[in-house]
Amino acid sequence: MDRITLGSTGLQVAPLCLGTWRFGQESKGTMETNRGQAHDLLDAYADRGGNFVDTANGYGDGRSEEWIGEWLNERDREEFVVASKVYWTQMSEPDENLSRKTIRAEIEGTLDRLDTDYLDLYYIHRWDDETPIEVTLNALSDLVREGKVHYLGASTMAAWKLTKALWTSDVEGLDRFEVTQPLFHAAYHDDVRDYLEVCADQDLAVCPYSPLAGGFLTGKYERADPEDPTVVEGPEGSRATLDDRFSDFYLSERGWHVLDAVREVAAEVDATPAQVALRWLMDRESFTCTPIVGARTVEQLDENLGAVDVSLSADQRERITDARYAEDGRRWGH
Template identity: 35%
Template sequence: MKYVQLGKSGLIVSKLAFGAMTFGSGNIPSVYKVGQDHAQELVERALEAGINFFDTADGYADGQSEEILGRLLQARRKEVVIATKAGFRNGPGLVQAGLSRKHLFAACEASLARLNTDYIDLYIVHKTDPFTPLEETLEALNDLVRQGKVRYIGYSNWPAWMAAQAVQMQRERGWASFINGQMYYSLVGRDIEHETIPFMKNNGVGLSVWSPLAGGFLSGKYTRDNLNDPSNRLSGFDFFPHDKEWGFSVLDSVRELAHEHGATPAQISLAWLLAQPQVSSVLVGSSKLSQLEDNLRAVELNLPAEQLATLDRLTRPTPLYPNWFAAMSLDANVAEALK
């Protein structure tokens, strides 16, 4: 396993993190399907492989994921980094959702109880909340850190402008600052390269990646013929907006590289992400031990520069304004002189 400091912090995490979203059972059976015994097998293998970074959320299977993960990591609590998230609805009341001070305090206490721990290593706000002032959210997070219930804080699924505003406010007021952004990023979903990654690079915020295989699309198990089969996961849990026909053309090239390396499409896709300089850690969620074993081998796969460049060229997102104008208007003379 390889390790990295998360953002500008001193928190050392494994380059592969274990995502426990599949733990438990619930209203999305294609996702929530791993019981306690099988979860134990997966977590023990992850620990054996050197993974020290485990991710869950209070919204996964109505908190069952936190409960299962907490029991499994109890004996190794001091050795591991546990991240959990809050923000999605966890009760019928209007105040039982979002990023208000009331809900974050209640959600944190509930997560601590389910995880059976005195503190959360990385507490992540799971979504945006247009109904709560940003200042209120950030002050609440700071207070949770000062109370010792949370060690570090992060955000997930926020636009770059909001994260930038938050970091600036945190610095100005001396509040605990975000060290991590957990964002969707994959070969067929590179939107964060427009604004989010430049912001993170400029502000020392570490990037952890969720759904690096685009919900399993890049695992290679889906084809043009079976994509809509009601028995597969993507048919019932596919909210990724990439064009599927274009995605299959990308997957054809990924399969060719996989054959060349004696690897799998999933390993190639993960290896590409792990080679991106701003990526701190990649979350791999598995419901089967064979999937976990396959994903673990991606750490050992070093793609040559020309193959990384090929994948980059095949999947590079179309530049957005004003980014394309800035690139077009760059002074070539000055750029050449400062090389």
């Protein structure tokens, strides 16, 4: 895979980031990705030219970072861009917090589990309403000055909060968020429009999580009830059967219409729906967009990485975008 520049950071990364939230994650008593499978996925990603790995202190209760750290010990650390996050805690109390005390404790735990001296990118996993943003940014800026973190990022939050954080960094002379990580996919686009407009205006890179809507946009699900968009048929062991939140997050009238358009375009370009949905994101013109793919198998990973070789016309991209709307211009609801 060729490299792209991640926003204004200067970091050269693969156009698709490997997400590792499934590493060590247990859902209804099932381990989604065990240690051996995690290392196989990391091997496959690196062997195919990938270099951008995303994790968090809480993924798998810390196992994700530990297993990545073990794997990195067999590789050249400098060849990889490693991102982690802080908010839900492993090393400190309370369980969710962005105070200076928490950030100092959590970065040490993360670096220890990853067995590295620094992170390339450190996100706040959520916004902390109880801690002033200038306190959080001061603590994070100290980590940058100490060389423990190279760049800062922000995950899910309201557009006005992201704007407030950027303004605070500017006024106080603090390091700012350079990369964002919202929930963003073809069927969800308008819900984060204001957020993405801030990213475009401020030259922030966007690394969407759940770019395939939890697997919905892979096309492996079929609608089972024409009156209820949340009733689906899918493979046994798929996310719809493991995660009770699947229908709330990913199933909607809007989603089914977008999936139909994605499938049509996939047939036209001889690609899979997953590859088309990822390519639709990668083709953003107003900001760098590097989707985070969270494959469960090497075969799924290979399919996702195939998106780099897919080409969509402007008309095909617009058809997927327009599928969110009915003929009267009304956006399909949830």
